[in-house]
Amino acid sequence: MSSLVFETPTKRKAGPEVISDHISSSAFESTDNSELISDRDVHKTCYLIERSGRATKKTKRSHAFISLDQSIPESHAHVTDRWTLYTNCIANLQTKIENLLNDADESTLQRVWKYVASTRYYDDDAYTQLPVGLVLAGSNISSHTRLFTNMSQYIERRERRKAATVVVALRDTSSLREVLRKIISQLVGQRKTDDEDEITAPMNAASQSDQSDKRLSYDLDLLVDWFVKQESVERIVVIIEDADGSDSNLLAEVIRMLFVYRNRLPFVLLLGIATNLPIFNTKIPKRTMRMIDFESFDILRTDDGLTRLLDDVLLCSSTKLLLGPGLFRSLLNRYNNHTKNLETFTWAIQYAYMAHFFANPLSIILDSPKSIETSKDHFIALHTVPSFKSYITDCISKEDCNTKRIRELLTDSSSLIAFFRSCQEEFSEFVSRQNDCLKLLDVLQDASSIYGSSIGKRTRAELYADAISGELRDSLFVRELVLFISKMSAATVDNLSRLIDQMFDQNTTVGKMKDGWNIGAMNGKANHLKLISNISKSIQGFLHTNLQSYTDIVFHELFVFDAVLLCENAFAPKYRASIEKALMAPSFYLGNERDSAGLEKPFLSLAHTLYRESGTLINVYDYWRAFRQSLISSDIETADSGGSFSPNEDEVSGELSPSTLSESQTVAVFFKVINELKYLGFVKETSGKRSGNKNAVAVLQKQVWDGL
């Protein structure tokens, strides 16, 4: 267990940082064991370690899904169907998400590029400042590498070889020399491949043994020589990915250096900032500030991103699966409180899709109900879906119950399929109506004065969970909005109609509803009152009928995925609880299904039990005595419980079992256990001297605080 702690890459960072999720461009990338600890990998969320060597060829499946025989006896074809359905869905989803993310970036990239292109280069003016673009990229450092690589490519593409770009990460460098060396080697090296013939003299003296040029590799004169030879390059764009993650001194030095050379090299500096400007401001000396001429760019207004995500991905017309309110709330909370990262949000959505199709055998029906036509088991399973059951119960309890239809549904597969189809249609209509409702609420808030300010406004993402669970219907929020409509002035009516025109097409339900109001057809106060009462009535009616709960739909279990705990555990595991649970009840993880009382605990677990029972400071001798005692007692217990577990003993606790331990072995085991506890971060050694005792007593101090 303790060895796990060491296998995480700890090249430069230790402590909690190790478990950090600095996600690199590709979130899930498999790495070889040997490659694991390399600098490149330090910033990844997830390490997929592939088993090397004995690859088993037995499992030659084309996909990752397994047959879920425990719930429904599935045929192989069904599993494959489920897999293809899943891959189709997810591919569709991914393209949408990617478009969304790229679109969001695109506009900023364009603005940055325009800025870069607009900078002028004065070769003789002593008063030019260094043009600096401050790119506010948001606090999710993980996506920065991707973003700035994109940016550099974008600029190079747009400028058509007129700009040379370099991306530098200050976290990899510790001194000005290294930064300059990187910039120079990237540029000089990069162009070398383009026109090899032009550059005859090797630029980098450090790497090549040319006698004629012994300049140091960080001498910017090298770059000047290179630049003079370039005909096409008009700008040198230096992108610093993590401007505020660096030592402030280093950044200031880099800026000063580029500033000094500004009249000979047309530098444009782009700084990626993960915090906000006030914080960044404190890190830059005033003196440096005078050297630069800056403009700031905002990469992505993430809240807008969420709204778009809702529009384009979750509530679009082709949606087959909806996120349940509980799940969405938990994701939104995590987004606001912990990540502020749209990418992680989309991963969670993908995970939800995957979990649904992986674990629900009935999910194949979402594609087309035909796929289960021949399978009787699926029909039986469909009958057991709770919403269907309650639907049937409702039907029966009605007075004018159509017994024939119910019988058909229960016995005839084709009528059940037809019924399911109608449910599916109802669902897709539900989705589009929810979308309309949310948009309408958005518009109403914009038009109203109470919610119009950005502080009070509830975004569509915030309303989503309440909306689809039906809690919004007749809620205080909606009532207030309707009240506002019934009091609005003529100007507000115009404003509202304009906003509706912006948001909705003419042909949509809302558009038609708006046409029905005949705004502007009549004047006069009485007419106005009539008009707004008309509007408020129609809007109230619209919201009332359309803000249904998804639970009203039969078979909603198949359309809505709402496994909150599953996703929470996957994305935000409770590490401390898990470690403690593993130590307290090792049988849970060791996978012994039988009575755990008879199971022998690992030594570490025994020591941990004693640890929990002691105070803040633990005398080592006492600890050892107690440990030995508990070893003996556990030995007796094992003996008492009969020999049925004896074959297992060795497997559980390694080669040593308490019954065979000699005194010295016990001591060895104890030392091992103490060290393991130390490396798990539970204890630390202190000398007892602090308490005034001159004879040092070996004491362990507890490190982990309770309840954190």
Place this chain on the structure above:
Amino acid sequence: MTSGLSDERVQELALEFPARFNQFDLLNCLLSNDNTTNPTAIALVGQSSSGKSCVLRRFLREVRLSHTWLSCDECVTLRVLFQRILAALRAIGTEDPNKLDYGISCHNFSLFVTQLNDTLKALALDEAHFVVLDRIDELGEPYESFYQLIINIGNMLRYDGITFILVSSGSEPRSSITTTIPHIYFPPYNKAEALAILRKESPDSIRSMLGPTERELSDVQLTSLWSSFTQVIIDTYFPLYGPDIQQLKATVRRAFPTYAKPVLDGVVGILSSNRDSQSGFVKLYKINQPLLTSEELVRNSFVSYVQGSTVTELTAHHDMPIYSKYLVCAAYLASYSKPRFDIRLFSRIRESRRRVRNTARHKFKDKINSRNFAPSPFEYERLLAIFQCIVPDKIDSVTDIQTQFASLVSLKLIARVGIGSDSSGASSVDILESRTKWRVNVSWDITLQIARDIKLQIENYLID
């Protein structure tokens, strides 16, 4: 064979540079073509932008002394500087003096002296040569010992003919303050001198500042506009920038196009007669008052500039996650409150709050506000405990908290203690040790701002 300037010529030169007659005179006395009379080193000292470099440059050009000009701020390390000095010297007398030969590399002082001697021997100078080390105080490395070396280099050189001119705007290194090399001091300009310098701009360069315009102004008009403008700028910004001519010139350049716009648009007329120009100036001044009073021209902060435009609202969206803000606040509290007060400040048990000790006794002792001290290190567990106390709702110890902590560390808002701030990995602490210590790296102002964002009354948790 001395070719010093005549007194009249010095006078003429001094007209170009206000208040620099003495300096020209001294330079004229000290430096000459004769390679035997020159000192091995002289120093030009004075505040930044007090005209050291340009006076020297003008003088060297006027007297036609053979010289090499090296800007030390371009050199990241001394090695680069050594290399450049040697390369420049070796290029003297070759067919193409601009083609430098970088075939030598030089690692330390003694090697430099040796190679310098070799170079001088090969050159066999019969005229004096000057090596100007401009902005020596802005060398990328500590320059004190190099300064010392240059001052004493006369003792180490076996060949005459070379003189180093050290131009520095910082104060001289203490060790070289009592040396006997000649110093030329450049006193800071006063207001009138600064104004005179700003007014020295030629009409053509003023015109180029305006860029292409529809309405052409005559030279006289331009000059009168310019002189009134410079007067305004000096009156406004001299108290702020002092005699920093560079800053003043930069400001003038930034402001002038906007300032002159009403004139170019014909809103304000500039006429030759004196009275009209007075009223024209007043009108122009009134139009431009917002420009002169705004912070637009004094851009020394990202924030105030941004607040002037509409970007502030945008940046609000770029916030950290909520719990990251709480973590920063918790880290600040952990760094700036002593662990012995923890129970009193953070515990919800009444018992602990009741016994507030009278701290009046210590009042005089701890006179300095603790916020002015460096933050003290804290343990990770303590941070988590404080974090749990200040967040409104109960949070399980999910990995997201650790992730955010790690992000804050890479943003340098929280720093690890014991590990050097550079990421080279050199540290005195075992990084595998389970115990880690941290300290907050954010000032009180920023913390307060963050706390306000999340509506946390952070003052309640601090004892001041």
